[in-house]
Amino acid sequence: MGEEPSTAMSEVLPLEPKEDSRFGFRLSESIIHAIDRQIVSSGLRLIMFLPAFAAITYFSSWAFSQTSPLFWEDNIEPNIGMGFSTFTASLSFVVLLGYILAVGFHRYRVSISLATFHHMVEQSNIDHRSVQSLQGYDGLLYQLETSMSHHTKSLFLACCSALMLIGVLWNGTSTEFGQLFLLASSSFLVLSVGQHLPTRSTPFNMVEQTGLLAAYTxxxxxxxxxxxxxxxxxxxxxxxxxxxxxxxxxxxxxxxxxxxxxxxxxxxxxxxxxxxxxxxxxxxxxxxxxxxxxxxxxxxxxxxxxxxxxxxxxxxxxxxxxxxxxxxxxxxxxxxxxxxxxxxxxxxxxxxxxxxxxxxxxxxxxxxxxxxxxxxxxxxxxxxxxxxxxxxxxxxxxxxxxxxxxxxxxxxxxxxxxxxxxxxxxxxxxxxxxxxxxxxxxxxxxxxxxxxxxxxxxxxxxxxxxxxxxRAEFRQWLRTTGSYVAYLFGGFGLVSSVIFMIIQIFDTAV
CATH class of the missing domain: 2.60.40.10 (Immunoglobulins)
Structure with a gap:
């Protein structure tokens, strides 16, 4: 079934002089979708695993911000000249870069699917098969564009988290500013995950002929x-x-x-x-x-x-x-x-x-x-x-x-x-x-x-x-609840870090 969708697309899209480029476009979408399904959003689920791993490194960096563990202080720190807290903060940055790449890749795949959807709708209008007048089109389009918006916000918040983490490494994990930047970075990451969670209930693609069914109600x-x-x-x-x-x-x-x-x-x-x-x-x-x-x-x-x-x-x-x-x-x-x-x-x-x-x-x-x-x-x-x-x-x-x-x-x-x-x-x-x-x-x-x-x-x-x-459907309830909890804790952490940072700036100035 993996190769049939691209063949099916050729029936919908008529042969024109630029068919080769469009076929390459569809082929790239099928490859990107396969990678996304096997590694990023499903399969290994890097888009969920990396933030979970980053939460551990964030906590480790905060917990050992003043003193390193004995095994690290006695054996490793003299050789690399880096405290355990700084090392875990650096590791968090690497993991966060991986998360940004995963979110960016997933968003790119969704953008291709959305562009293909619009192209096929236009093509159906040319063939006098108006899709836009059919029942449910407006709701489906809203769902697809909302999903795209969530992915864009998730990517933006992840980039903000990386910028805050640079502030942590610049100021040092043991300083007040370093810890406030660490709080802001973790809050941005939580908000990014909160933006992604709702989209998992309505995945869609244009590679498979049935790829829109899960997103359509x-x-x-x-x-x-x-x-x-x-x-x-x-x-x-x-x-x-x-x-x-x-x-x-x-x-x-x-x-x-x-x-x-x-x-x-x-x-x-x-x-x-x-x-x-x-x-x-x-x-x-x-x-x-x-x-x-x-x-x-x-x-x-x-x-x-x-x-x-x-x-x-x-x-x-x-x-x-x-x-x-x-x-x-x-x-x-x-x-x-x-x-x-x-x-x-x-x-x-x-x-x-x-x-x-x-x-x-x-x-x-x-x-x-x-x-x-x-x-x-x-x-x-x-x-x-x-x-x-x-x-x-x-x-x-x-x-x-x-x-x-x-x-x-x-x-x-x-x-x-x-x-x-x-x-x-x-x-x-x-x-x-x-x-x-x-x-x-x-x-x-x-x-x-x-x-x-x-x-x-x-x-x-x-x-x-x-x-x-x-009763509530468990997966849907879990994703909705998780999203709201992420908004709550992420927003609270971000506001708190900003307030304490302003207080710290005024204290330093005085």
Whole structure:
């Protein structure tokens, strides 16, 4: 997958006289991104390790500013003519230079990715695929530019820390001014780390086709999914990828076999990809795809330069992480079909699910499918004391399905035709009504959500109670808390050093 993104970029950027220079630019970005991912921001994580090591050397320089340890004073100081405190301060300066290089390198990589993003947006406008008008573009652009701003501030504060450390070495670690400069230097370093921490929650790059997904959060989503898998996937795609997906689906439809319902083909295509992501082997994948795609359609899917199988795995994995309730609901239906289990109501399929652990917001998914041959109207009611809205009632008009998408007999996962789990599930999702509601938690701890399916006259058809736990996401909480703590202690230390330095200057003058 490492070499595919640069190839995928060539599809988006048309061939022009300056293609060689742009290709070199993209190649340099892929190399820089690889170094950044393996050494700087991830992997070895020098951007986090170096400040942690510098904290030890800073403390050592302050603790031994008056007298050196005996082992140093007796054995090393006579040979090099340098006290332990001065040595650790010098070591801090070297480590700090390494940190500045790491932050500068990471910022350079981010600036290249941001420039590539703007270039691809401009190119999409030239190709009459306006990305800027798509939902979520403004929020994504703000997120990317905010991340760039954080990196710039982090680099500036790190350079200020190095300048203060020069003041320490100039005045000597044992002097009052030297110790105040040391306090100012450590405060600037803490503030620099505080600027970097928030960016770790939303990393992005333009080397991989899915590189923007982690930084993109859908601002809104449809409350009722018409083409279930398709709508769910498009909601979580960043605007740039979504514009390419629209072109992809248009070409994909040309590869569908004649006589196959377009909506059914889309749902089966995405359902099969999801099953491949959860363990379906390549041979069965190709067999199931061959039931809906012609030969040219198969070649288009498996040889596409942007939406490769690896890109689909990343995308589906991200959606599975963000909306586990939906896939858990789908898996329950799959298990019922595999075992030939009858639904709770003979003429209506009703499934509901929600995350067990809620952090920022809760996603409540509900599926209704009318198994009868008559139109039916039901009321779906949600009541909870721990979320907003506390009372929600939705009325759904359920039309009968075009085909009876259920089986009282056990079905194989994949077989020739649509009399298998993949075929039944695809048709079931096509003809079902799937509701997606967002609930905002008002309290932390244990929470309860009661759901009721009623007739229009208020008669209860089915009721369920969902128990969940509301808590902060640990990594996000740790980064946010760490950032605020860094701002607090760094700011306090910096202000204190300035005040004491002014007092020291006046005392010296007097």
């Amino acid at each position: 859908p601002p809104v989503h449809p409350s009722t999914l018409n083409m279930v898998f398709n709508d769910l996937i498009k909601t979580h795609m960043d605007p740039l990828l979504r514009s390419q997906y629209d072109e992809y689906t248009k070409e994909l439809e040309q590869g569908f076999k004649r006589g196959i319902n377009r909506h059914f083909a889309h749902e089966k295509f995405l359902m099969t990809l999801y099953r491949h992501a959860t363990g379906l082997d390549r041979k069965t994948l190709e067999s199931e795809m061959g039931e809906i795609l012609k030969k040219n359609g198969m070649e288009f899917v498996f040889n596409h330069e942007v939406f490769t199988l690896e890109a689909w795995l990343v995308l589906i994995g991200l959606i599975n992480q963000r909306c586990p309730a939906f896939f858990r609901m789908v898996d329950r239906l799959k298990q019922d079909l595999e075992s030939g289990r009858e639904p709770a109501m003979k003429d209506l399929i009703f499934e509901v699910d929600m995350e067990n652990v809620v952090t920022d917001k809760a996603n409540l998914f509900t599926l209704f499918h009318n198994l009868s041959n008559k139109t039916r109207t039901v009321v779906f009611r949600v009541q909870t004391p721990n979320f907003e809205p506390k009372d929600l009632a939705l009325t759904y008009r359920l039309e009968p399905g075009e085909t009876y998408w259920w089986s009282d007999e056990a079905l194989p996962l994949a077989a020739e035709g649509n009399e298998d789990v993949l075929g039944k599930m695809s048709g079931l999702l096509k003809d079902s009504t799937v509701s997606w509601q967002t609930l905002i938690p008002t309290t932390n701890g244990d929470a309860t959500v009661s759901v009721r399916l009623e007739e229009t006259n208020g008669e209860l058809l089915l009721g369920r109670q969902i128990n969940v736990r509301v």
